[in-house]
Amino acid sequence: MTSGPERSRLAAREAADDPRRYGARLDPVYAGYLCGMDEPAGISRGRRGGEVVLTAAAVAYLQQLPAGWDGHVDAGRRRIYFEGAPHRLSRL
Secondary structure: OOOHHHHHHHHHHHOOOOOOEEEEEOOHHHHHHHHOOOOOOOEEEOOOOOEEEEEHHHHHHHHOOOOOOOOOEOOOOOEEEEOOEEEEEEEO
16 A cells, blocks of 8 residues: 555656646646645646646645645545635636
8 A cells, every 4th residue: 555645646647648638727826836845746836926837647645635734636536625614726
């Protein structure tokens, strides 16, 4: 059985060739948190403050975070959570 961080890395590796990208409009503090994470790669700022763009590999990594953790993405890839509150995640 793999640990949480290793499971996240494995999910990101498996999605590395997936060309899909996702976007979210977040509080600028949350956007800064995501962009400042050491892992995963594939998260960048959007054009406006608080917007972030995520690769499919980054989303796969974040889906493996425990529910309730900041940055967790739901199974349907429709919401990203911060402080327990959902924020819309859209396919670009």
